[in-house]
Amino acid sequence: MAYNTIKRSFFAVSVLLLLSLFSIASEHVNAQANHSNSEKVDVNKAIFDHISDNHDWHLWDVTDADGTVHAVSFPLPIILINTNPFSITTFMSSEFHHGHSPVTKGKYTYVMHEQKIYYADAQGNLTYDDKGNIINNTPLDLSITKNVSTLFLAALLMILIFMSCAKAYKRRPGLAPKGLQGFLEPIILFVKDDIVIPNIGEKKHARFLPYLLTVFFFIWILNMMGLIPFFPGSANVTGNIAVTFVLALFTLIITNVSGNKDYWKHIFAMPGLPLWLLPIMIVVELIGIIAKPFALMIRLFANITAGHIVVLSLVSLIFVFQTLAIAPVSVAFVLFMDVLELFVAALQAYIFTMLSALFIGLAVQEHHH
């Protein structure tokens, strides 16, 4: 089956990408360890910072007359939940001064270290163990980070786009689509007629259509926003495992909640199987329930993150070689990668939606034995 081949190859690529990510992450630590040469730009750290979430929305850097570099950025709201006793603390991220100064609110003093917020002692110091790991406790961080605000922006954008599109149908009933409506209708119908209906079936597709349409456009728009290199884009939202985790979780829940008798029968009592094999098969099938959305989660995360890393690495070539002569090469390759990523943005949205529809379709289909 073509699907299995695609799935297998994607999984292989995902695993490879994951491994490469780990290696980058560890190199990043090494680079930090010998950070003595201040002239040299720490490329790994720069890339890692760009693909991770942020408490500020960084715009650009300015260098003062005395040579110190200041970041110009939008401050974003910090929302912290203290559990013992329960209380909510909110302030703007600018109070941290990009992690340079601790913030005291009530009886707690908070310190931001590499975008992570810790409870510090009264002087604003952190405690490290022998290996250099921070052992301070952390509050529950519900801050509106760069990714969260991009999420909101994308949601707002989608509501504006699709509600105006829906209004166009009300304004011109029965007429051929025009303008934005004319652009979106083929895409909506493509999702409906070529992704959802073939996988779920004409009879039952309507119930799952809102989720699948939303997830398709949500991923696509966020992927494309991530490709914009400056405000209000650049956030690596769909390349963040938390976001892909939630989306995959939705597919997992919808698949299993709407799974019919046949679906559960295939998991717990696969027909035509010798009885002694059943215990093994049940375990395999239960793993399968998790593995399918897990693959969805990893695939989207790895693809988008990989794209961001490649583009950032190509730009970083200029800093690695410390010459502007390499810039034309970087720009040419970045241009190529951006065009490719534009395609990947749509492709990943399509694959996520198609596989979700497939999993749901398998769970609700009627078997004829």
Added chain:
Amino acid sequence: MDLVTPGFGLVFWTTITFVLLMFLLGKFAWKPIIGAVNARNKSIEDALKLAETTKEEMKQLQADNEKIIAEARRERDALLKEAREMKDQLITQAKKEASDESQKILQAAKQAIENEKKNAIQELKTKVAEISIEIAEKILAKELENKKASEDIISNSLDRLTLN
């Protein structure tokens, strides 16, 4: 490892945003859009079906028309044929009548001529008899005066008289 550890904050906000987005779009975007597209598809389908039935009706109508035209043509042919026959009949009758009439006129004319001829002969006979009597009278008178002279007169008179 941070990269592959889902952060709770983002999970929280993604869930809320996505659920809200799905609810809002489902109610105010997908439902009206899909509904409108389906309604439009149905209207197009209906229009196509109507066109098909109309075409069928047109075909039926055309067939009927052809039938009517054929009928009319046949009727016309029949009428024409009848008219022609009637014409022929009329002509023959007229011819016959005309010839009869001419025959009759001819007959009458012949009859009249015959009668006239008979009358004329009768009249001539009477005239001849009268003249003969007159001559006889004159001869008789002459004879009584001159035998010779009377004989000449008779012969002269008879010479001059030509009978036809």
